[in-house]
Amino acid sequence: xxxxxxxxxxxxxxxxxxxxxxxxxxxxxxxxxxxxxxxxxxxxxxxxxxxxxxxxxxxxxxxxxxxxxxxxxxxxxxxxxxxxxxxxxxxxxxxxxxxxxxxxxxxxxxxxxxxxxxxxxxxxxxxxxxxxxxxxxxxxxxxxxxxxxxxxxxxxxxxxxxxxxxxxxxxxxxxxxxxxxxxxxxxxxxxxxxxxxxxxxxxxxxxxxxxxxxxxxxxxxxxxxxxxxxxxxxxxxxxxxxxxxxxxxxxxxxxxxxxxxxxxxxxxxxxxxxxxxxxxxxxxxxxxxxxxxxxxxxxxxxxxxxxxxxxxxxxxxxxxxxxxxxxxxxxxxxxxxxxxxxxxxxxx
Amino acid sequence: xxxxxxxxxxxxxxxxxxxxxxxxxxxxxxxxxxxxxxxxxxxxxxxxxxxxxxxxxxxxxxxxxxxxxxxxxxxxxxxxxxxxxxxxxxxxxxxxxxxxxxxxxxxxxxxxxxxxxxxxxxxxxxxxxxxxxxxxxxxxxxxxxxxxxxxxxxxxxxxxxxxxxxxxxxxxxxxxxxxxxxxxxxxxxxxxxxxxxxxxxxxxxxxxxxxxxxxxxxxxxxxxxxxxxxxxxxxxxxxxxxxxxxxxxxxxxxxxxxxxxxxxxxxxxxxxxxxxxxxxxxxxxxxxxxxxxxxxxxxxxxxxxxxxxxxxxxxxxxxxxxxxxxxxxxxxxxxxxxxxxxxxxxxxxxxxxxxxxxxxxxxxxxxxxxxxxxxxxxxxxxxxxxxxxxxxxxxxxxxxxxxxxxxxxxxxxxxxxxxxxxxxxxxxxxxxxxxxxxxxxxxx
Numbered sequence: 033x034x035x036x037x038x039x040x041x042x043x044x045x046x047x048x049x050x051x052x053x054x055x056x057x058x059x060x061x062x063x064x065x066x067x068x069x070x071x072x073x074x075x076x077x078x079x080x081x082x083x084x085x086x087x088x089x090x091x092x093x094x095x096x097x098x099x100x101x102x103x104x105x106x107x108x109x110x111x112x113x114x115x116x117x118x119x120x121x122x123x124x125x126x127x128x129x130x131x132x133x134x135x136x137x138x139x140x141x142x143x144x145x146x147x148x149x150x151x152x153x154x155x156x157x158x159x160x161x162x163x164x165x166x167x168x169x170x171x172x173x174x175x176x177x178x179x180x181x182x183x184x185x186x187x188x189x190x191x192x193x194x195x196x197x198x199x200x201x202x203x204x205x206x207x208x209x210x211x212x213x214x215x216x217x218x219x220x221x222x223x224x225x226x227x228x229x230x231x232x233x234x235x236x237x238x239x240x241x242x243x244x245x246x247x248x249x250x251x252x253x254x255x256x257x258x259x260x261x262x263x264x265x266x267x268x269x270x271x272x273x274x275x276x277x278x279x280x281x282x283x284x285x286x287x288x289x290x291x292x293x294x295x296x297x298x299x300x301x302x303x304x305x306x307x308x309x310x311x312x313x314x315x316x317x318x319x320x321x322x323x324x325x326x327x328x329x330x331x332x333x334x335x336x337x338x339x340x341x342x343x344x345x346x347x348x349x350x351x352x353x354x355x356x357x358x359x360x361x362x363x364x365x366x367x368x369x370x371x372x373x374x375x376x377x378x379x380x
Numbered sequence: 381x382x383x384x385x386x387x388x389x390x391x392x393x394x395x396x397x398x399x400x401x402x403x404x405x406x407x408x409x410x411x412x413x414x415x416x417x418x419x420x421x422x423x424x425x426x427x428x429x430x431x432x433x434x435x436x437x438x439x440x441x442x443x444x445x446x447x448x449x450x451x452x453x454x455x456x457x458x459x460x461x462x463x464x465x466x467x468x469x470x471x472x473x474x475x476x477x478x479x480x481x482x483x484x485x486x487x488x489x490x491x492x493x494x495x496x497x498x499x500x501x502x503x504x505x506x507x508x509x510x511x512x513x514x515x516x517x518x519x520x521x522x523x524x525x526x527x528x529x530x531x532x533x534x535x536x537x538x539x540x541x542x543x544x545x546x547x548x549x550x551x552x553x554x555x556x557x558x559x560x561x562x563x564x565x566x567x568x569x570x571x572x573x574x575x576x577x578x579x580x581x582x583x584x585x586x587x588x589x590x591x592x593x594x595x596x597x598x599x600x601x602x603x604x605x606x607x608x609x610x611x612x613x614x615x616x617x618x619x620x621x622x623x624x625x626x627x628x629x630x631x632x633x634x635x636x637x638x639x640x641x642x643x644x645x646x647x648x649x650x651x652x653x654x655x656x657x658x659x660x661x662x663x664x665x666x667x668x669x670x671x672x673x674x675x676x677x678x679x680x681x682x683x684x685x686x687x688x689x690x691x692x693x694x695x696x697x698x699x700x701x702x703x704x705x706x707x708x709x710x711x712x713x714x715x716x717x718x719x720x721x722x723x724x725x726x727x728x729x730x731x732x733x734x735x736x737x738x739x740x741x742x743x744x745x746x747x748x749x750x751x752x753x754x755x756x757x758x759x760x761x762x763x764x765x766x767x768x769x770x771x772x773x774x775x776x777x778x779x780x781x782x783x784x785x786x787x788x789x790x791x792x793x794x795x796x797x798x799x800x801x802x803x804x805x806x807x808x809x810x811x812x813x814x815x816x817x818x819x820x821x822x823x824x
Contacts, residue, residue, distance in 0.1 A: 065532065065594035070540045073525050073533040081525060081664050084605055084615065086672050113482075123482035134688035139799055141679065146690075149673050156675040159613035163486070166512060166611040210682065213694040215803075217795050220785040222735070222777075224744045233740045235773070235811070238566040238820045244478070245569045247471055248709045259487070262478035310485055 085155035089200030092154065097175025097194035099183040105173055106180045109162045112318060112352050118142070118184040122316075128184040131205070144185030148210050150202040154178045164310055165359025263314045267324070297377040300370030307360045308371050318352025320379070328379035336376070343372050471495075474505060475572055480561070485513040486612070488555060490576025493702070493723070494709040498751065499550070499758040501579035503634050508641050509555055509577070511676075512612030515661055519645040522609065524629070528667035531596030538645050541631065544586040549628065549651070550757045552580040552725045554697050556654035556681060556802035564798045566822045571707035574808065574820060575700075578725075580758040583649050585630035588623045592667075601667040605674075606648050609663035616657045617671035618650065622695070626651050629662065652727030652756040653695040654802070656681055686797030697727035699786050700805035701734055701761070701778035712816035715769040720747070723758045726780035730754065733779040734761040740773030740809060740823050741788065747776070772812035773823065790824050 085091040107116065115121050118128030130140030139145075143153060158174045160166050169177070179194040187202065188194070244257040293301075304312070304322070315321035320328050331339060344365055346356035357363050363371075441447035465472065474489040481487040489508045491501055508514075519538045527533035555577035561568055568574045588604075597620065604623050608614040618627065628649040631638060638644040643660030650657045656676055671677070671693070683691040701724035706712050724731045730753055735744040747761040761776070778786045789806040811821040 065534075065596070067544060067590075067594060069543050070534040070536040070594065073527055073535040077535055078525060078527045078533060081607075082527070082666065083613070084607070084666065084672055084674070086668070086670065088670070090668075123479075134684060134690075135686065137798075139684060141684070143679075146679060148678055152673055152675055152678050155615075155672070156679075159607075159615065160512065160611065160675075163512070166613065209689040210678075210692045211689060213683075213691050213696075215691075215694065215696065215698060216784055218787040218791040220777075220787040220791060222733070222744075222779055222785050224735070226742065227744065228740070228742050230739060230742050233742075233773075234824045235740070235809075236565055236822045236824065237811075238569050240569065242479070242567055243569045243573050244475065245708070247475070248570070257475055257478070259476075259478045259481075259484040310483065314483065316483065 083155075083159055085151045085158070087149040087151045087200070089151065089196055092151070092196040092199060093171040094196065095172050095175045097172070097177075097179040099179050099188070099190050099192065102176035102178070102180025102183070105177050108348075108353060109169070109355070110177065110181075113163065113316075118181065127181055134206075134209075142185065143181055144187060144205060146206050148204055148207045150178070150182060150187070150199055150204055153181060154199060157181075162355075162359065165355065168359060168361075260313060263321075267315075267321075293377050294373060296370055297373040300367070300372070300374035303363065303367045303371040304374045307363060308358055308375065311358065312375060318349075319354070320351075320375075322375050322378050325379055328376065332376055332380060336372075339376065340369055340372055343368050469495075472505065474508060475576075477561070477568075477573055486511050488557070488577060490572045491579050492572050493576050493578065493704050494571045494707050496704075499580050499723070499754075499760055500634060501581055503581070503636065503639050503642070506553075506579040506581065506633070506639070506642055507555065507577050509655060510610075510612070510641075511614050512610050514640045515610045516640060517609060517645060517661055522645050522661075522663070524646060524663060524665070526591060526595045526665045526667070528605075529598040529601035529669065530592075530667050531598065532594075534591075534595050536591075538631065541586060541591075541629065541646065544590055546584055546586060547628065548582055548584040548632075550580065550582045550752070550754050551649060551651040552578060552697075552756060552758050553649070553655045553658060554578045554700075554725070554727075555656070556694070556697065559700075559804040559806075559808075560801045562822070563793075563800055563804055566820045569820060570709055571702065571704060572709065575702045577655070578758075580725075581633040582635070583628060583630045584632035584635075585628045585646075585649070588627040588629050588648070588665075589625075591629060591665075592623060595667075597667055600669045603668050603671050605664070605666040605668060605672050606657070606659040606662060607664040607666075608643075608659045609661040614656070614659055614676060615672065615674045616659060616676055617674070617693075618648075618657060619693075620667070622650060622653070650695070652697055652729075654681065654697060657695060681802065683796065683802050684799045686799070694803055697725070698803065698805045699724065699726035699728070699731070699778045699780040699784055701725070701731075701776040701786060702808050703736075703774055703776050703810060706774070706812060706818045707810060708818050708820060711818045712767055712812055714816070715767050718765060718767045720763045720765060720774070721750075722747075722761055722776050724761055724776070724778035725756070725758050726778065726782075726784070727756060728784065729756065729781040731759040731761075731778055732781050732783075734759075735777045735779075736761075736763050737775040737777070738772045741775055741777075741807065744777065767812075769814050771814055772810075773821070774810045774812055774818075775807050775823075777807050789822055793824075 082091070113121055113124040114127045118126065120126035126140055127143050130142040130145035133140045133145060147153065154174055157169065157177055158171070162168070175194050178199070179188065179192065182188045182194070182202070183190060183192070187204065192198070246257065310316065311319040312322050315324065315327070320331060342354055344357060347354045357368055472492050472495040474491060476484070476487060476489040487510065491505050491507045496505070522538055524536040524541065525533065558577035559574060562574060602620050604618045604620060606616055606618055630647050630649045631645055633639070633642055638647060643662065646662045647660040648658050648662050677692065681694070683694050685691065701722060703720060703722035704710070705719070705721045712718065720736055722734070724734045731749065734747045734749065736747050737744045745763065747763040750760040750762050753759050787806055792804065792806050809821050809823050811819045813819070
């Protein structure tokens with residue numbers, strides 16, 4: 033797995049000379065490494081990975097973000113999961129609202145109601161968002177989206193210009209309400225006898241039917257044990273319910289088995305699993321779910337060239353947004369074609 | 381956006397009923413919820429089968445007959461170059477509760493504690509927690525950079541890191557949300573889901589202190605930002621004191637290289653601290669003078685108190701324990717001899733004592749600690765007794781070497797309310813019915 037590199041050791045001794053000079057120059061008291069293992073990291077190497085931002089603004093790049101520019105970006109890249117107004121779709125995080133709910137039975141923790149620092153928003157969007165295509169936004173786009181999410185939370189005005197300095201100066205509503213862990217905060221004693229009044233014990237049972245226990249409880253009507261199966265189960269129940277309302281019997285739609293798939297589609301299965309399934313496996317963000325014949329019928333009718341064009345170049349439809357190549361610009365057009373074939377053939 | 385219109389899920393129904401029953405006493409509330417569930421979801425009563433996977437027994441393989449496998453040959457060496465558990469152990473797997481999260485890529489699964497022996501979790505069963513799925517990292521292309529307030533920023537290859545003198549230590553790792561679904565009430569019907577965000581392995585790697593000394597931390601350096609190479613680029617701020625005390629930079633678990641699920645080829649391990657600080661696919665350590673307050677230490681992994689304020693940097697996993705046999709998955713077989721077994725652990729050190737109660741915490745008897753008793757590791761306890769077929773309210777209570785005694789749920793709720801999500805380490809209760817059925821209950 034690991035090759036020995038003579039040239040690297042040579043480079044190391046050259047670097048050691050440079051290091052000695054640097055230490056002499058700064059007058060540092062730090063000792064040279066005891067083992068002398070590892071190369072000195074260059075500024076360029078560090079710069080490419082050093083993406084973190086701190087509340088005091090340390091780490092923020094140059095740039096100016098505006099609410100206006102952020103709005104369209106947000107709607108294109110974020111709203112499918114987080115909702116047009118930051119209200120959250122399905123179980124995806126709610127970004128806005130929730131002020132004054134932190135003491136309630138069901139608090140809504142959002143950027144505006146809970147987050148102590150605005151810098152966290154820039155940092156997180158830059159390191160991990162959008163969920164299906166992390167590190168795909170430019171620093172500028174991150175500024176714009178950050179501005180828009182702050183605007184959705186009524187933390188900045190519409191004309192606020194977000195910069196390195198202005199971002200660090202924003203005071204978040206909940207900033208002063210965090211304190212360092214005071215635990216241990218409770219003190220139990222090791223009592224051995226008469227530790228409680230048996231007459232006063234209140235016993236509350238488990239809410240049944242919400243944990244997947246089919247593996248050891250016969251006949252348990254619990255949610256299925258995987259996210260896919262859970263989604264499938266919920267969809268099937270919904271279809272059955274609608275069918276009952278109409279007085280119909282539900283015909284089950286089996287998805288195409290591997291035997292009936294074309295060579296092109298079979299070749300696309302791996303790409304689908306690795307890149308497309310995150311949305312198309314569950315119907316996330318309004319995408320047509322693989323195997324959902326109704327959802328695909330209209331799309332398939334348009335013909336493969338149009339479907340493929342939308343998949344490669346991106347498309348905004350009635351139910352959601354398909355980013356170019358689903359955000360995976362590293363995929364070749366051929367791979368996308370194969371994956372689309374797989375999805376189409378599995379959904380008719 | 382989605383055109384799919386969902387009927388209320390079971391969870392939504394439960395939540396609705398929970399809200400509607402808030403004014404009722406606990407007993408009335410339970411009845412209401414039980415009846416409500418049956419009415420709303422049209423569910424049939426469930427029956428415990430002992431185990432739905434109970435093996436089918438063919439008498440032809442029992443004495444005095446010679447079983448099939450004694451009359452033929454089995455497979456030879458390296459037919460399976462990397463071995464797997466017996467085909468009869470297929471039920472011993474990680475499981476998840478799908479409604480907990482929006483997607484399996486940013487989600488959690490639980491270790492089947494009910495099926496495990498000793499204190500080591502097999503690598504394939506260590507609980508999973510991903511924020512952006514499992515990356516497939518080529519170790520030859522993986523680098524760890526240490527920079528910031530250091531004399532010499534260093535970039536390490538995996539080969540570099542494996543040249544340092546290594547240490548191997550057995551430590552538990554636990555998600556702070558373990559048990560967190562039960563702050564407001566008992567709702568998980570299985571040990572795997574009440575306590576399974578917990579595993580314990582022998583980890584091999586280099587003390588972070590060694591690497592920091594190699595880089596030379598400047599005097600103003602007080603915090604370290606650890607960051608992963610995965611799509612989530614998971615990041616946490618770690619105080620320098622912890623890094624110098626016992627943090628490890630780990631590349632192996634239980635004798636083999638890390639599993640991809642556990643951060644292959646490199647992860648951080650902060651013994652005794654909440655699992656998310658042990659950054660997986662570790663690529664960067666930056667030394668700074670202040671914490672970074674990133675998403676996973678502000679929006680998440682902070683503990684909301686009843687007054688609306690929140691605790692931050694709640695790192696340590698305080699002592700906790702649970703009985704693993706019996707449990708809902710392992711009901712009582714029949715009256716007579718029984719070994720009550722379980723596990724205890726503490727993020728502050730070794731387990732000193734575990735006590736067991738059969739009557740819901742009125743009286744307690746000491747259990748015996750079995751096998752290795754190690755710092756910040758799972759510790760197994762046992763009590764051999766007899767069951768006469770009467771109902772039990774079975775509890776375990778651990779005490780760690782600092783003298784801290786595992787608290788009751790009431791004690792925790794009095795201070796922290798019900799919105800904390802994390803760090804619920806209270807005494808757990810299994811109700812044993814005369815039928816042998818074991819269910820999860822809460823005593824207040």
